[in-house]
Amino acid sequence: MTSEQPPSADSGGRRELNKRATRTAISTAALSLARTHGPGGFTVDQLADEAGISRRTFFNYFPSIEAALTRPVEEFLEGAFAQLYDRPADEPIMDAVLATLGGDVSQEQMALLCEIYAMGEDDPQLERMQLQVWNKAQQKLEEGLHVRLPRSESDLLINSLAGALIACGQAAMREAAAETVGRSPDAGSFQKHLLVSIGMLRTGFNSLSKDS
Amino acid sequence: MTSEQPPSADSGGRRELNKRATRTAISTAALSLARTHGPGGFTVDQLADEAGISRRTFFNYFPSIEAALTRPVEEFLEGAFAQLYDRPADEPIMDAVLATLGGDVSQEQMALLCEIYAMGEDDPQLERMQLQVWNKAQQKLEEGLHVRLPRSESDLLINSLAGALIACGQAAMREAAAETVGRSPDAGSFQKHLLVSIGMLRTGFNSLSKDS
DNA sequence: GCCCAAATTTGCACACCATGCAAACTTGCA
């Protein structure tokens, strides 16, 4: 007869799908509560209740409320840098980063990332968690750079570059978030800012000097 | 009539001195415990006991163990960027940052910062806290840059530059920490790395391209 | 030296977090 649904590989299995659904249900519920009660304005019990699971189950999926809230950020960054390995090996790094970070970001997703970023201003725990997510992304980027750059480059310069790139990404996102307060996040806003800031990274910040 | 000093006299009052002493006693005790039991290997009760105070008093000084542990980092960064305002107004920014960040760092202090940084690898909470401390420093730097750069510069570029500078500082520290595993932290190691990475920031990372 | 107002420390209570454990329950599959 017709073959059963896809094999129980990573993403095909029924159980995997269920878990994935539960995960998103939880982080969605968390976001919803954060919108109404503020980032730090609700407890795990409330969240578990909202998501329709038990308190204990929540902790099977996330170690903290903040982790549930920053999950979209984590997924965005992980997805972006995973693409880095798919790009042509001879493409200049800056271009590759621009293409992956600024690539397929939907307007909706961008708005979500900005919203979560903004929440971090109100809640130190959330801010810290978000910083860690970006930091993890930076480490992934460092690995990627190691592959793409001549072996002769020192760790110092590679790590500096990775950090600077991430900093540009953050700055671009902050700028986009700032513009977003007045509604409707411009789709290309993030990409545009990213292009400008990374461009400055290419040619050097010396032109920013007062005596430019 | 004796001129009443404002209750919150900065440094002269006896009470202020006592509080300062208690603060350092606590963070010293925290460091000591972290060395013997690992960063996440002890409780507030143990720490309070070690520092000779009550659990409740600990929370009067720090909101968490991690905050006590990262206090030296915080002080270093705050001290460094406070100096930024004392530097000649016409000095190029990069030079000013180099002078403040790499200025009066004792070998001893440098070793401490590296040690705390390394502990962050073992404890996510500590890592997050440390990231936040650096992030706070970055915000201070942004303010400083606003003053020192022509008014015409966009927030985007200023923030990108601040983030990139901080990233270079972190990379330099990581490099120094990596060298330190074999004891004896070279005094000028941090400064040396800082000089290299910030130099790259000046002239642009384009020269790192594979086709350099 | 004595005393007091202000500052600081402390104990206690309370709500919440995070995790191990084992019992209940689903679920996929032969």
Add this chain to the structure above:
DNA sequence: TGCAAGTTTGCATGGTGTGCAAATTTGGGC
């Protein structure tokens, strides 16, 4: 259909962080 493996859940436990008020210390005026 039945069962082994996976998942959810309740319970217990130890730890965190904070408000509150009582107790204690401290600096300084007299």
